Amino acid sequence: MEPCGAGELLTVEALTKRYDGVQALRGADLTVRAGEIHALLGENGAGKSTLIKALAGAIQPDSGTITFQGEQVAFGSPTGSMRRGISVIFQHANLVPQLTVAQNVVLGGEQRRLGFLRDDGQREAVREAFATLGTNIDLNRTAANLRSGERQLVEIARALLRRARLLILDEPTASLGTQEVEHLHRTLLDLRRSGLGIIYVSHRLEEVLSVSDEVTVLRDGRTVARRPAAGSTPRDVINLMIGRDAAHVFRKSSDARETVVLKANGLTTDTGLSEVSFELRAGEILGVFGLLGSGRTELARALFGADPIRSGSIETDGAVRGRRTPYRSSRTGMGLVPEERSLQALFAQLTIVDNMTSGRPWLYSRFGFIRKSRRRGLVTDMARRLRLRTASVDQTVSTLSGGNQQKVVLGRWMLGDSRILILDDPTVGVDVGAKEEIYRLISELTADGTAVVLLSSELPEVVGLSDRIMVLFRGRVHTIVNSGDLSEAALLGAAHGEAA
Amino acid sequence: MTRLNEAPTDLAAQARVAPGSSLRTWFTKPTSKSLVMNAAILALLCLWLSLATNQFTSLENLSNVIRQVSFVGIAACVVTPVMVAGGLDLSVGSIVAVAGVTAAKFVADAQWPLPISFLVGVLAGGAVGALNAFLVVGMRINPVITTLGTMYIGRGLANVVAGGSPVTGVPLTFNNLATSFVGPIPTPVVIFAVIAIVMIVVERKTLLGRWTIASGGNQEAARLSGIPVNRTRVILYVLSGLAAGIAGILINSRVATGDPTSGTGFEFDVIVAVVLGGTAITGGQGTIIGSIVGVLIVGVLDNGLNLMGVSTFYQNIVEGAVLIFAVGVDEVFRRTWRSILRR
Numbered sequence: 001m002e003p004c005g006a007g008e009l010l011t012v013e014a015l016t017k018r019y020d021g022v023q024a025l026r027g028a029d030l031t032v033r034a035g036e037i038h039a040l041l042g043e044n045g046a047g048k049s050t051l052i053k054a055l056a057g058a059i060q061p062d063s064g065t066i067t068f069q070g071e072q073v074a075f076g077s078p079t080g081s082m083r084r085g086i087s088v089i090f091q092h093a094n095l096v097p098q099l100t101v102a103q104n105v106v107l108g109g110e111q112r113r114l115g116f117l118r119d120d121g122q123r124e125a126v127r128e129a130f131a132t133l134g135t136n137i138d139l140n141r142t143a144a145n146l147r148s149g150e151r152q153l154v155e156i157a158r159a160l161l162r163r164a165r166l167l168i169l170d171e172p173t174a175s176l177g178t179q180e181v182e183h184l185h186r187t188l189l190d191l192r193r194s195g196l197g198i199i200y201v202s203h204r205l206e207e208v209l210s211v212s213d214e215v216t217v218l219r220d221g222r223t224v225a226r227r228p229a230a231g232s233t234p235r236d237v238i239n240l241m242i243g244r245d246a247a248h249v250f251r252k253s254s255d256a257r258e259t260v261v262l263k264a265n266g267l268t269t270d271t272g273l274s275e276v277s278f279e280l281r282a283g284e285i286l287g288v289f290g291l292l293g294s295g296r297t298e299l300a301r302a303l304f305g306a307d308p309i310r311s312g313s314i315e316t317d318g319a320v321r322g323r324r325t326p327y328r329s330s331r332t333g334m335g336l337v338p339e340e341r342s343l344q345a346l347f348a349q350l351t352i353v354d355n356m357t358s359g360r361p362w363l364y365s366r367f368g369f370i371r372k373s374r375r376r377g378l379v380t381d382m383a384r385r386l387r388l389r390t391a392s393v394d395q396t397v398s399t400l401s402g403g404n405q406q407k408v409v410l411g412r413w414m415l416g417d418s419r420i421l422i423l424d425d426p427t428v429g430v431d432v433g434a435k436e437e438i439y440r441l442i443s444e445l446t447a448d449g450t451a452v453v454l455l456s457s458e459l460p461e462v463v464g465l466s467d468r469i470m471v472l473f474r475g476r477v478h479t480i481v482n483s484g485d486l487s488e489a490a491l492l493g494a495a496h497g498e499a500a
Numbered sequence: 501m502t503r504l505n506e507a508p509t510d511l512a513a514q515a516r517v518a519p520g521s522s523l524r525t526w527f528t529k530p531t532s533k534s535l536v537m538n539a540a541i542l543a544l545l546c547l548w549l550s551l552a553t554n555q556f557t558s559l560e561n562l563s564n565v566i567r568q569v570s571f572v573g574i575a576a577c578v579v580t581p582v583m584v585a586g587g588l589d590l591s592v593g594s595i596v597a598v599a600g601v602t603a604a605k606f607v608a609d610a611q612w613p614l615p616i617s618f619l620v621g622v623l624a625g626g627a628v629g630a631l632n633a634f635l636v637v638g639m640r641i642n643p644v645i646t647t648l649g650t651m652y653i654g655r656g657l658a659n660v661v662a663g664g665s666p667v668t669g670v671p672l673t674f675n676n677l678a679t680s681f682v683g684p685i686p687t688p689v690v691i692f693a694v695i696a697i698v699m700i701v702v703e704r705k706t707l708l709g710r711w712t713i714a715s716g717g718n719q720e721a722a723r724l725s726g727i728p729v730n731r732t733r734v735i736l737y738v739l740s741g742l743a744a745g746i747a748g749i750l751i752n753s754r755v756a757t758g759d760p761t762s763g764t765g766f767e768f769d770v771i772v773a774v775v776l777g778g779t780a781i782t783g784g785q786g787t788i789i790g791s792i793v794g795v796l797i798v799g800v801l802d803n804g805l806n807l808m809g810v811s812t813f814y815q816n817i818v819e820g821a822v823l824i825f826a827v828g829v830d831e832v833f834r835r836t837w838r839s840i841l842r843r
Contacts, residue, residue: 330726
């Protein structure tokens with residue numbers, strides 16, 4: 001990093017942050033000048049969102065410094081960061097859908113006189129903010145009726161009204177069409193000219209490089225490169241993003257058999273999948289890789305019957321069965337480890353026993369009555385097999401670490417032997433030790449003939465474990481290849497939509 | 501308590517839950533804490549009343565208290581799991597009237613035998629419960645709105661069927677169910693005890709009980725782990741209707757007629773007792789035994805205030821204050837406890 005010079009708006013030095021067992025940041029540096037668009041890039045889990053949260057005041061870093069407008073700052077809360085002039089615009093716009101555009105723009109900064117709102121007085125300021133952005137959205141429309149691009153503009157207008165000096169955009173184009181993206185980029189270039197600093201986070205490398213001045217690349221929580229955007233190609237950036245030591249990667253030999261246990265034909269859903277087809281064999285691990293919004297989680301849910309299918313079909317054991325529901329899927333030997341552990345998988349206030357036995361009640365019940373000792377025995381044996389770190393199986397799951405919680409969810413579907421396991425990002429928020437153990441469990445399972453669909457945002461995981469890899473791009477199958485046929489860089493390229 | 505071979509490495513988790521003591525694990529549950537607190541409140545209340553009044557400890561008075569609370573108690577035993585599963589049933593008060601009027605009509609006008617008429621009354625309650633289940637689970641209408649609606653519909657139906665006033669021509673034997681005894685124990689108390697025991701067994705020993713807590717604790721997780729969430733909720737609403745029907749038969753038998761205004765405000769008595777007993781309004785937490793203690797607190801308090809000659813208006817004020825106090829203290833206690841743990 002070069003030393004601080006004039007015109008520097010923000011300097012972040014050696015920032016570290018550890019979340020329960022996971023080191024999210026290990027020394028991140030970032031320097032943004034006033035009047036600059038700065039791209040912040042990195043793989044999933046590289047630490048981008050943690051860094052942004054630290055700047056937004058949503059989390060407190062463990063060590064390191066943040067200097068903003070020449071002053072060292074420590075944000076105790078999002079309000080503190082906002083008062084200083086930092087505005088973060090998250091991927092899903094934070095608008096109150098029932099309020100009008102004008103009301104949303106002034107939200108939290110309403111001017112009052114004697115306790116009455118001065119809407120008319122502020123309207124002029126709102127109109128000016130939109131004029132600066134070069135748009136004329138009707139201020140009386142309700143936010144619920146706006147398109148995604150318009151919503152983003154409303155948020156930017158809000159930031160302008162608050163006199164933000166630094167604007168942080170997190171994946172701003174994820175849900176925008178081409179024209180909207182162009183408009184957004186023109187707006188950003190205008191704002192840059194007026195002296196604003198802009199941090200731009202995006203997976204769409206082509207786009208972000210075309211509009212940025214500087215690029216900072218994060219890998220494993222560290223800043224690995226800072227370079228001008230001009231002259232950088234997506235390929236260069238991808239290499240910087242990956243550049244990991246090969247020893248880190250987990251390898252396993254294939255257990256795939258002949259029998260096809262699951263076959264998807266032209267799966268199309270309202271959640272965004274279109275024409276997804278593939279086959280899964282007993283003992284096989286099919287890795288599914290894709291970026292945010294590529295349809296990974298949607299595929300997992302559709303396969304398990306959690307979301308309805310609009311067209312296409314799913315065959316298990318060579319036959320299409322009736323309407324799929326999680327209840328039926330779990331009873332026909334399928335298991336789902338969902339993406340959001342605490343929201344979709346765990347009963348936080350219940351014990352390990354209750355959590356692990358919710359999937360296959362027939363193993364320990366007769367005529368609807370629970371056979372307590374049998375249930376406890378099953379869980380105790382499984383806890384041993386999972387190497388669960390806990391004093392007792394009667395402990396509440398909320399007291400467990402992320403890795404142990406994930407093992408409980410995995411154990412739920414290992415009880416009663418699932419034949420097909422769908423794992424949606426199974427190692428997110430899990431420390432390295434537990435990660436290795438989850439990998440070990442997966443290979444034990446496939447050795448017994450269980451077929452696994454491994455959906456993941458972590459490329460080394462997909463490459464290391466899978467027999468075949470399917471890359472999804474915008475809800476469609478981009479490619480299906482044997483593991484090892486494509487380099488990591490080529491796979492990441494494919495996930496970004498490049499022809500393989 | 502089984503210990504696993506592995507030494508615990510998660511020190512934070514270990515510190516939070518001391519291993520080896522099942523009593524301590526039991527006490528870390530929020531429901532257990534409020535149960536202990538409520539039992540203490542009940543004991544203090546009884547102690548105070550036995551000192552403050554002469555009649556409270558008499559066998560006749562105590563038996564009277566238990567008989568009084570058994571009606572609300574029967575409904576509370578089943579409304580508790582409905583609320584634990586994340587639902588609500590405001591229609592139980594109107595079901596009391598529907599069941600009573602239906603039974604009285606069948607025995608008075610259609611001349612059906614008494615036991616069959618009572619059964620038809622209970623089933624009429626079950627039918628209202630099934631309607632609730634259809635609307636809440638099948639049509640996905642908010643349970644507060646649905647049961648508020650069926651509360652009005654039920655009250656209206658009872659009035660229409662009864663013709664606006666208590667059903668006449670009911671035989672004297674109609675009164676026997678509520679006033680008779682099984683050995684030394686009043687029949688309503690026996691019925692309350694049987695229902696309580698059955699529901700506690702369901703709560704603790706059956707899959708339905710597990711599914712109830714899971715559905716209310718995290719509905720999405722319950723669905724994704726293959727739990728039949730909808731079936732569970734349908735069963736609970738129907739059971740709630742049947743239990744309210746049984747309470748309705750008893751309440752109307754006591755006044756020896758089918759009264760379309762019977763059970764007015766009954767739903768709130770039930771919910772007050774259930775919430776007082778530690779059931780979370782948001783679901784996922786609560787026990788039947790807790791609700792029974794809640795029912796007893798309200799019953800003893802009512803009885804004590806009566807014995808001391810306090811007017812009903814003041815009784816209302818005291819009961820409302822006790823509800824807010826008991827739940828509020830629990831909440832404040834929990835918050836301070838958490839901040840102590842964090843330090």
